[in-house]
Amino acid sequence: MKDQLAKQLYRRSRSGQFTQADRIQYNAIVHETTGYSPFYLVHGREPILACNVLYETNPSPNQTTQEYVADLLNRNHKASDFVTEKVAIQKNKQKSFYDRKQSQPHKIGEKVWLDDPVRWKGPYAVVEVKKFSVQIARQ
Structure with a gap:
């Protein structure tokens, strides 16, 4: 239920359409x-x-x-x-x-999936590995 609520709230946050019911629902979940x-x-x-x-x-x-x-x-x-x-x-x-x-760390050429709050996206290929980040490209 929390995952469904998170997806719903994520979609609404992008459009700025939070309702009072959304706030109550979020605040009532453990x-x-x-x-x-x-x-x-x-x-x-x-x-x-x-x-x-x-x-x-x-x-x-x-x-x-x-x-x-x-x-x-x-x-x-x-x-x-x-x-x-x-x-x-x-x-x-x-x-x-x-x-x-x-x-x-990931290796160059490795296939990865991007964790978007709404759904997983990919596969992507790792094209560059830095100390704290990885650059990916759609294939």
């Missing part, structure tokens, strides 16, 4: 790095969407204001600690992936 949705990290709870109201998946608890605030602060602290750990783990994963890729 992100891989943080383990939480952006909405949860800002508001301390998941959003109540139309489907939640229709199927009553978010029953409202009977709490006093003080209990709610204490619970909200507790959840926010836990989420913040969890996100800090997850970001550090993801950072290390991404660094090792990047380092692995850097240690295996």
Whole structure:
């Protein structure tokens, strides 16, 4: 679902046609790095969407204001600690992936595919290899 949303948002970003529904949908999706949705990290709870109201998946608890605030602060602290750990783990994963890729440069003449956000394009041939980039040409 995230891949489909990413493609849809990419197409709309090129034309500048983001809708409120796009923003809500994006902010309600749990992100891989943080383990939480952006909405949860800002508001301390998941959003109540139309489907939640229709199927009553978010029953409202009977709490006093003080209990709610204490619970909200507790959840926010836990989420913040969890996100800090997850970001550090993801950072290390991404660094090792990047380092692995850097240690295996492409060779001139090698066939490669270009990862466009909408779809893969190619094949292309590597025509020049530089320290931090590769020049490709359509064959």
